[in-house]
Amino acid sequence: MLPEGSVEAHGLWKRFRADRQRMLLRDNVERMARRLRGSDIADWRWVLKDIDLSIAPGDALGLIGSNGSGKSTLLKILTRVMFPYAGTLDVRGRVGALIEVRAGIHPDLTGRENVYLFGSLLGLSRREVATRFDAIVDFAELQTAIDRQVKYYSSGMQMRLGFAVAAFLEPHVLLVDEVLAVGDALFQQKCLDRMREVLQLGTTLVLVSHDLASVSAVCSRGVWLDRGVVQVDGTIREAINAYRDSIEEESEARIERDEPVRLLKAEVTGGDQLGVATQQPMAVKLVCPSDYVGSGVLHLGVSEGTASPVFTVRREVQLAAEDLSFGCVIARVPLPRGRYVLWAGLYDHDGQPLMAWHPATQFDVLGPDLDPPPRAVVLAAPVHVEAHWD
DSSP states (O other): OOOTTOEEEEEEEEEEEOOOOOOOHHHHHHHHHHHHHTOGGGGEEEEEEEEEEEEOTTOEEEEEOOTTSSHHHHHHHHTTSSOOSEEEEEEOSOEEEEOSTTTTOOTTSBHHHHHHHHHHHTTOOHHHHHHHHHHHHHHHTOTTTTTSBGGGSOHHHHHHHHHHHHHHTOOSEEEEOGGGGGSOHHHHHHHHHHHHHHHHTTOEEEEEOSOHHHHHHHOSEEEEEETTEEEEEEEHHHHHHHHHHHHHHHHHHTOOSSSSBOOOEEEEEESSTTOEETTSOEEEEEEEEBOOOEEEEEEEEEESSSSSOSEEEEEEEEEOSSEEEEEEEESSOOOOSEEEEEEEEEEOTTSOEEEEEEEEEEEEEESOOOOOOSTTOOOSSOOOOOOOOO
C-alpha cells in the first residue's frame, strides 16, 4: 500500500491525432481512403513513450525539456484530467494542480467562491477551507478583489489566486506548470518560498519550468524529457547539465556557414597542465578564416550552456582576408567547479553579425563548488567569490 503523496507510473504512452475538423466532402473522402489503405496511423503522433516515474512523498521533482517534449501532457495525466494510451498510474492523496492560469478557476464565480469550490473538489470540508481562507487571500494580495468575479481579474491576479488556492489547501501532491512566468519577480520569489514550505510539510512537488535557475533552487531531483522520452532521471544538476549540453549541440547545428568570418578552431587552456581552475588564469585562442576587410568587435562569453553568459569580454579587432588568430587571457576565472561553454561572436560597428553569437567549445573548471544560497533563492549566474571571515 503506497503512502499518500506517492506517484508511481510505469510504461506510460500517450498519442494525439491531428484532426482538421473540416466538414468538407473532400476531406472526408481523403480520410476514408487513408483508412481503407490502413495509412491513417500516420496521423497519430506519440507525445509520451514508455515513461517510468517513481516519486516518493515529500520529493521535489523538476521536469525540464524544450517545448513539445511532453512535460505538460505528463502533468495532465498525473492530474487525471487526461488518460494515457497505455501503462499504469497510481497517484495517492489529494492532487493540487496549477497547469494553466485559469485551471480550476471558474470565471463567473467570485474569488471567494472559487476558493471554496476548489477546496471541495480536493475533498476538504467548508470548515477546513475557512481556516486557510485568510492566508490564501493575503498571499494572493486580493483583499480588495476577493468578492469580484474572476473574469474581471487580470492574468496576474488569476495566477496569484490559482497558485494560492493550490498551495495553501495543502494537497498531498502539488503540480505546477510554467504559469509562474506570468507573475512579477517579487511574487515569483513568494511562490518559491511557499513551495519550500509545502515541501517541509511533506507535500510532493512536481515543477515544470523553463527557468532552470528556479528549478534548481527548489527541486532536488530532475527529469529531462526529449520528444516524449526520458533522457535523464537523476539529480537536478545532472538533468540540467545534460539538457544544456543538448542545447549547445543544437546551437552548433544551426551555425550559419556563409558568414564573412568563420570559426575554425577554439581552444581554452589554464595556467598549468591541470587545466582551468577557479580564480586562476585562463587563456582563450581562436582561429578565424575571414573574407572581410575592416574593423569589428569580438565578443567572448562563458555560460552554463545557454546563450545567456555568466560574463563577457570584448575587444575591437582589425580583420583581413586571411586566417586570423585571436588570443585573450582572463587573469582570474570567477567560476566554481563545473562544465562551461565558451561563446563567441564578431560584429561590425553597426551591430551587424560578421560571425553570429554561437558556442565555440566546452571546457571544465576545477576548484571548489559554489557556496549554496538559502533554499528557494534563485541565483542568476554561478559566480565564485573569495571571502575571508573573522
